[in-house]
Structures are given as structure tokens and as C-alpha cells.
Amino acid sequence: MSTASNQEARSRGKAPAGERVADWADGRLGIYSLAKANMRKIFPDHWSFMLGEVCLYSFIIIILTGVYLTLFFHPSMNEVEYHGSYVPLQGQLMSEAFSSTLHISFDVRGGLLVRQIHHWAALIFLAGMFVHMMRVFFTGAFRKPREINWLFGFLLFVLGMFTGFTGYSLPDDLLSGTGVRFMEGAILSVPIVGTYLSFFLFGGEFPGHDFVARFYSVHILLLPGIMLGLVVGHLILVFYHKHTQFAGPGKTEKNVVGMPLLPVYMAKAGGFFFLVFGVIAAIAAVAQINPIWAIGPYRADQVSTGAQPDWYMGFAEGLIRFMPGWEINLWGHTLVLGVFIPLVAFPLVLAAIAVYPFIESWITGDKSEHHILDRPRNAPTRTAFGVAWITIYMITLVGGGNDLWATHLHLSINAVTWFVRIFFFAGPVIAFLVTKRICLGLQRRDREKVLHGRETGIIKRLPHGEFIEVHEPLSQEQLHTLTAHHQYEPAEVGPTVDENGVERKVKGSEKLRAKLSDAYYGEDAQIPKPTVEEYKEITSGHGHH
């Protein structure tokens, strides 16, 4: 039918309706040239590239469900008497925030499901970001030209943590109130300005009457607004830089091998969005989360046992829980080091990962662009640092739940705390050494495979009685993949005399760089990959040995 009307339109000298609309829009927005340049953009295929999409889709789900929640949530700390349909709390005094969250859970159509989807999506969003960040880290995708995008991502991770924190504090229940109290304690530990900051934030003595309303605007507007801007910037940069790819035949630093954005990638991405939404909705439908009616409204004089923050805040909690309760009393003032040191350590643990790309590029002195990803084993020192960092993070996470580990595993809480204290320092060192060894072992195996082929497990007996195992040579593709990586030479301290033959002072930073470079690329830090000559010498003449 449309073909018939199109022909009719043409015969009257007019373009078909669709074309006219397209023309109209193109004349005003220039979308034709924009679309032409971008719609055929190529995206490489690898499962780990879906992690960024998980972040994106869970973020969209959070915004959609968050908007629904704002329709019914009352961000007020005014005290009200509860008369909703949850019978056990009938007649109880509570804040409007708490009572409206009960209302969402029990009286609003789909309210409980949407609340649970919002909360589960937040947990998955942060987990997605964590794993996505690690994929980018371990494959070296943060290298030039993507350092800025790494920082954008890092900011998203940190802002995501705080958006989650402000979000789960909104219902004003006993658990989240305990978390806010924890934050108040941390702020109070700041020397000189701590008390002022706390009074400013809470509008007076904790808990005051203001924090839910304040957290609300921060939670639904300020932080998500900044995050949305960063996500758009992040994706524009992914588009602009083009995606990285793993080494393989036909893949170079100058091309991208994969599928075009339209129609293939769009179709896949669209399907994947519904898959992520479906999985989160299914989890939210069957797994209860944050049952505030069982926890009860917040009262500053109460705290329940087993109180835990959401997982992404657990490491901050852990830093405080395993720290000895040191205090210094000076001129009538108390400096609570037991809280203040963790407060300073908190950004440091995070910043270590933020600045890493800049440290690595300083050590390598490499100014070239990198679009081919590293296999983690081929960058043993970086991989080892990454695993050491995850170890610190996980150990502090254990510290954050020391009471739960103790009760669930029937251990003494002091034993768990001491375990965390010791392994906060020892864990990353052990993880670093073990990871580096494993990477070097894997590099040796790759070298072995390139030079001697794959062990087939087929044993042959030669006429003179000797047993040999048949090795199957690798295909050209496999050989390429295993030998494509670049191996750096360790940087050395430059000439110690200047052009006039006068001895110059070697700067401390130069020495440090040479030392670090040796740790990264010295003899103990990488196994030389096979050279063409070695390969030819071994493979010429006999197919197996």
C-alpha cells in the first residue's frame, strides 16, 4: 500500500511523505550527515565490552524507577502517626519520609516492585561499574588517548557510591539512620572544622529536621544530573576515540574490526537492554531488599545489630571497623585518629586507581596511542597492582562486615578484626607477588606454545623405542595473537654528563622512574617473546619433536 502511494506521490512530482519528513528534519538539524558519519561506526565484539552497557542500562533503569518513586515519596522529617495498611506499625510515630516509603511499599500499585527494582539496579549498577573499570584496567584500555575517559568513569564510580548512599538514607529507617550517624561521626572527626561542617549539613544537632530533604535534592537532582552529563561525555568519547580491540589477525592500531552500529550493534544493544531490565526485574520480584517495615523508623538513641551498608560502602565501613580506637587529647581537644585516619584513607584507596594511568605513562614514557588491548598476563606488574588493589578493597569489605563473618562462621569478632588488620598490609603484597608469578608463568607457556606448538596428548613410539609427544603447530592466527604485544625496554637514567662534558646532577625523579621502569620491564618482569629467528630455527626441518 505504501509503495502504491509512494508511486502516486512521485507521479505528482512530490517526494514520498517519509522522504519529505527526513528532508525537513535534515534541513534543520543536519541529521543526514551526522547519521551518515556515525551510523555505520564499527563496534568490535567481545563479551567484556558488554560491561559498559550493563552500567548504562542499569543507570537508565534507576532513573526510570526513581522518577516513579518521586511521585509518592515525601522528603520530610515531620513526625506523623502511622495509619497505613501495615498493621504492626499502626499508631507508631515516625517521619513522613518513613511513612511514605511504607505507603509506596504497601499501598501504591507496583510500588514495592519499583522500589526493589530501584534498589537492586543500584547494587548492580555499582557492581557493573566496578567490573567494567577492572576490564578497562587489566586490558590497559585506559592508555593514551583514553586517560580522560578513565577519569570520567572514575568520577562516575565515586558519584555513584554517594548517590547510592544518599538514596538508601532517604527512607529514614533505623538501618539507614545508623549509616547517616556513621557519616556524622566521620565528619566530626575532622580537626577544627568538623563540628561546624556537621551542624551545617544537618541544620543543627544530629539528626535535626533537614537532612532527608537535603539528601533528597542531592539524590534526585544534583548527583544524577552531574552523572548524566558525565555518562553522555563518556559515551561521546568512546565514540570519538573508537573502541579498542584485542589483538588478532587483521586488527591494527589504525582500524576497528567488528559490526556496524546500525543495524547489527543497535539490535544487539536494544535486546541486551531488555535482558538487563528483565534480569533486574526478576531479581527484584523474588529477592526482598531493604524491608524497612521490619527494620523500623530511625531513632537517634537506637541501633540494631548486624547493621550493614550497601556493598559499595562496605569498604569505607571496614576501614573504620579495623582501625584501633586511637585518640589524642591536646589542650582540651580530642583528635579521634581511630576515625580520622580511615576518613583520610578512604579517598586515598580510591585515588590510587584514578591516577594509575598517569603513573604508568610516566614510567613507560610512551607517548603513542594504544587501540590494541593488552592481555593481562603481558603486563604482569600492572596486573599485579590491580589484583593487589582489589585485595585491599575486598579485605576492607570483610572488615566492614566483621560482625556478620563472626556470627555466621562462629568466630570471635576480634579474630576477624585482627585478620583484617594483618591482611590489610600483607594481603596486597602476597597478591602482588603471586599474580606476577602467575602472569610470568603464563607468558612462559605462551612462548613455549609459539615455539613448540600445542601439546596434543598423543604419545608416539619411535622405531628405536623412544617415546615422544606430538606437538601441533599453532595456526597463523594464534601465532599472531600470542606475539602481537609490544615489550618495553626498561627506561634508563640519561647521560650523567651534559653536552659540555660537565657532570650533571641526576634528579631523584629520574632515578625513581628508572627503578620503577626496571620493576615493570626488567628481566624479572617479562619473558622475552620469541623472535622470528628463534621461531624459524626451531620449526625449520621437523614438524614435531
Ligand code: HEM
Ligand atoms: C555510569 C557508568 C558507566 C557507563 C554507563 C559506562 C559505559 C561505557 C560503555 C558503553 C563503553 C563502551 C563499551 C565497553 O567497553 O564496555 C565504555 C568504555 C569505557 N569506559 Fe565506561 N562506563 C561507565 C563507567 C566507567 C568507569 C567506572 C570507568 C573507569 C574508571 C570507565 C572507563 C571506560 C573506558 C576507559 C572506556 C573505553 C574502553 C575501550 O575503548 O576499550 N567507565 N564505558
Ligand code: HEM
Ligand atoms: C545513580 C543513581 C541512583 C542510585 C545509585 C540510587 C539509589 C537509591 C537507593 C539504593 C535507594 C533506596 C531504596 C530503598 O528504599 O530501598 C533510593 C531511593 C530513592 N531514589 Fe534513588 N538512586 C539513584 C538515582 C535516582 C534518581 C535519578 C531518582 C529520581 C529521579 C531517584 C529517586 C529516589 C527516591 C524518590 C528514593 C526514595 C524512595 C525509596 O526509598 O523507596 N533515585 N535510591
